[in-house]
Amino acid sequence: MRFKNRRWLVMPTDKIDDIDFNQVHESNAESLRKSIDGTLTFVKYEVKVVDETYTETYEDIETGEEVSYTTEAGTYGRPDIYSEDYTEYNHSEILELLGTEEWTEQID
Amino acid sequence: MGIHRGLNIVRDGLLFGYDTGYGVADNSTATRFYPGEPTTNLVTTNLETLGTDGSGQSSVGTRTTIAPNHVRIVDVTSNTRQSHLIQGLTASTTYTVSIQFKKVTGTPTFRFQIQGYNNSSYVSTIKFTNTAETGLLDIDGWQTAKWTFTLPSNCNAARIWWQDGADYTTYTHTFELKNPQLEAKGHVTPYVSGTRSSTQSLIDLKRTRNINISGASFDSTGQPNFDGTDDVVSLGTNFGFENNSFSIESIIKWDGGSEDTFFSYKDSTGGTQKDIHWRIYSSGQLRFDFYSDSINSATSSIIADEWVHLVVTYDLGSDSCICYKNGEVLMSGSSGPFLGNDANSTAYIGAWGNIQYFGGEIPALKIYNSAITAGEVKQNFNAYKNRFNI
Numbered sequence: 136m137r138f139k140n141r142r143w144l145v146m147p148t149d150k151i152d153d154i155d156f157n158q159v160h161e162s163n164a165e166s167l168r169k170s171i172d173g174t175l176t177f178v179k180y181e182v183k184v185v186d187e188t189y190t191e192t193y194e195d196i197e198t199g200e201e202v203s204y205t206t207e208a209g210t211y212g213r214p215d216i217y218s219e220d221y222t223e224y225n226h227s228e229i230l231e232l233l234g235t236e237e238w239t240e241q242i243d
Numbered sequence: 244m245g246i247h248r249g250l251n252i253v254r255d256g257l258l259f260g261y262d263t264g265y266g267v268a269d270n271s272t273a274t275r276f277y278p279g280e281p282t283t284n285l286v287t288t289n290l291e292t293l294g295t296d297g298s299g300q301s302s303v304g305t306r307t308t309i310a311p312n313h314v315r316i317v318d319v320t321s322n323t324r325q326s327h328l329i330q331g332l333t334a335s336t337t338y339t340v341s342i343q344f345k346k347v348t349g350t351p352t353f354r355f356q357i358q359g360y361n362n363s364s365y366v367s368t369i370k371f372t373n374t375a376e377t378g379l380l381d382i383d384g385w386q387t388a389k390w391t392f393t394l395p396s397n398c399n400a401a402r403i404w405w406q407d408g409a410d411y412t413t414y415t416h417t418f419e420l421k422n423p424q425l426e427a428k429g430h431v432t433p434y435v436s437g438t439r440s441s442t443q444s445l446i447d448l449k450r451t452r453n454i455n456i457s458g459a460s461f462d463s464t465g466q467p468n469f470d471g472t473d474d475v476v477s478l479g480t481n482f483g484f485e486n487n488s489f490s491i492e493s494i495i496k497w498d499g500g501s502e503d504t505f506f507s508y509k510d511s512t513g514g515t516q517k518d519i520h521w522r523i524y525s526s527g528q529l530r531f532d533f534y535s536d537s538i539n540s541a542t543s544s545i546i547a548d549e550w551v552h553l554v555v556t557y558d559l560g561s562d563s564c565i566c567y568k569n570g571e572v573l574m575s576g577s578s579g580p581f582l583g584n585d586a587n588s589t590a591y592i593g594a595w596g597n598i599q600y601f602g603g604e605i606p607a608l609k610i611y612n613s614a615i616t617a618g619e620v621k622q623n624f625n626a627y628k629n630r631f632n633i
Contacts, residue, residue: 168600177472211337230471
C-alpha cells in the first residue's frame with residue numbers, strides 16, 4: 136500500500152496562515168489545493184503510528200544508570216496545525232473526497 | 244563524432260529532460276542529474292574537528308583526517324567516539340541521522356548514540372542503536388548508516404555520538420567515516436553540505452532550465468512521487484510547441500485513478516487547441532488532447548501498476564500526431580497543432596494545471612523540438628526497457 140504513513144488534514148482556508156510549512160509536504164500557501172468554492176484546503180504529512188505501548192531501556196552515559204523510556208501507543212508526527220476539529224484522511228479516503236464535485240470540476 | 248556516456252538515447256533536438264534514475268540513484272546515492280530530494284543538512288561541524296573519547300574505555304583509538312569531513316579510525320583494543328551537539332532543532336519533529344561508513348579491517352561495528360538536549364543541557368537519551376539497526380553490513384565499500392527518531396517535546400537540540408561499537412567495550416578494527424548528516428525527514432537522502440534546494444534536486448539533462456520540484460512530494464526511497472492529491476511540477480514557459488513540431492517522451496507507472504494527467508502545456512489565456520494534456524481515464528484509455536482535438540486509445544491500453552514507455556510526436560508538415568507505447572504505435576490522427584502562445588504557456592508534470600492530479604510515478608520525461616521518427620522512438624524505448632522491466 137503506497138503512502139501508508141501519509142495523512143491529509145482538511146481545514147478551512149482561513150487557517151492557512153497558521154500552517155507551519157516546515158511540518159507538511161506542501162511548500163507554501165500558493166501550493167495548496169483548494170475546494171471548488173475556495174472554502175477548504177488540505178495539507179499532508181507523514182505520521183508514525185505506534186500500535187502498542189512499548190518500553191526501551193538504555194544505560195545513560197551521563198549518569199551510568201539504567202534508564203527506561205516508555206512510548207505510548209498513538210500517532211506521532213502530526214503538524215502543529217492538526218486539530219480534532221478537522222478531519223484527517225488516509226490516502227484512499229482523500230482520493231475519494233477529492234473525486235467529489237466539491238473538489239473536482241468535471242471536464243471532458 | 245563525440246562519445247556519449249550513459250543512456251543511448253536520441254539527443255538531436257532534445258530540448259529538455261529529466262531522469263531521476265540516471266546512473267544509479269537511491270536514498271544514499273546522488274547522481275549527476277538527480278542529486279536527491281531537497282533537504283538541509285543540520286550538521287555543520289566537520290568530523291575532524293570533533294573531540295574524541297573512549298566511551299568509558301581508557302584506551303582511545305587513533306583518528307586521522309583523510310579529507311575534510313572524512314576520517315579514518317584505527318582501534319587496537321580501544322574505543323573511539325566523536326560527538327556533536329546540534330542546536331536549533333524543533334521539538335516533536337522527526338529527524339534522520341546518517342553517516343557514510345567504510346570497513347577497512349576487522350568486523351565493522353558502529354552505532355549512533357542520540358541524546359535530547361534543551362539548549363546545552365542534557366535532557367534524556369533518545370536512542371542508542373546497535374550496528375544492525377543502522378543498516379550496516381560486514382561488506383566492503385561505502386555504506387550509509389542511518390537512524391530516524393523523533394525529538395522529545397521538551398528538547399530543542401540533540402547530541403549525536405558517532406561511536407565505533409554497539410556497547411561499552413574495546414575493539415580492534417579500522418574503518419572510515421565521512422559526510423555526517425542530520426535532516427528533518429523521515430528517511431535519509433544523499434549527503435549535501437548545507438542545503439539542496441527545490442531547484443538543485445533534479446537537473447535538466449540539457450542544463451538549460453531550472454526544474455523546481457517544490458510542488459512534488461517524495462517517497463521513502465527519496466524518489467519524487469505523485470499521490471494524486473496535489474503533487475505537480477511546473478516546468479515554466481516557452482517550450483516552442485506553438486505551431487511547431489515536437490515530441491514528448493515519458494516513463495510512467497499509473498496507480499489506476501479516475502482521470503489522471505501526467506503532462507500538460509496550458510496557455511493561460513485559454514481557447515481551442517491552446518491546452519495540451521496527456522491523460523489516462525479510469526478505463527485505462529489514453530488520450531493526447533490539444534483540447535479539444537484529441538487522439539484516443541482503446542480502453543485498457545494503460546494498466547495500473549505497470550511501467551510503460553510512452554512517446555507522442557506531432558509533425559506540423561503532415562499535421563499528424565502519433566502516440567507510441569513501448570516502442571510501437573498505439574494511436575494516431577491529425578490532431579493539432581498547438582495554437583497557444585508559447586510565452587503564455589506553462590508545462591506541468593503530474594497534473595493538468597491545477598486539476599486532474601496524477602497518481603503514480605514519472606521518473607523520466609523528455610521533450611524534443613521535432614517529431615522524432617519511429618526508429619528513434621524504438622531506440623529510446625530500448626534504452627529504458629531493461630531498467631523498468633518493460
